[in-house]
Amino acid sequence: MTKSELIETISEKVKGLTKKQTEVVLETVFSSIKEALAQGGKVEIRGFGNFKLRSRKARKARNPKTGASVDVPPKKVPYFKVGKELREMINKNV
Numbered sequence: 001m002t003k004s005e006l007i008e009t010i011s012e013k014v015k016g017l018t019k020k021q022t023e024v025v026l027e028t029v030f031s032s033i034k035e036a037l038a039q040g041g042k043v044e045i046r047g048f049g050n051f052k053l054r055s056r057k058a059r060k061a062r063n064p065k066t067g068a069s070v071d072v073p074p075k076k077v078p079y080f081k082v083g084k085e086l087r088e089m090i091n092k093n094v
Helices: 003-012 020-038 085-093
Strands: 043-045 049-058 059-062 069-073 075-082
Touching: 003 020, 020 043, 020 049, 075 085
Parallel strands: none
Antiparallel strands: 043 049, 049 075, 059 069
């Protein structure tokens, strides 16, 4: 599902919201999640999952084209851990 499909689905289910209003709400949710992660925080949505950061250590890598060794600096990457209710709902149909 793309973002535009999500906006359309939400605007159909929630009476009284136009697609433009739904887009603003969805963008606000996404930007709030991004801001929280950028500040090093965690976002927990009960029944859905958690967004948090994981730290990756510095490491040596290899450039596949030249074969030269490259230093990769430490970094933080976003991570999503699925919630119990969502995991159970997905696995129920298996």
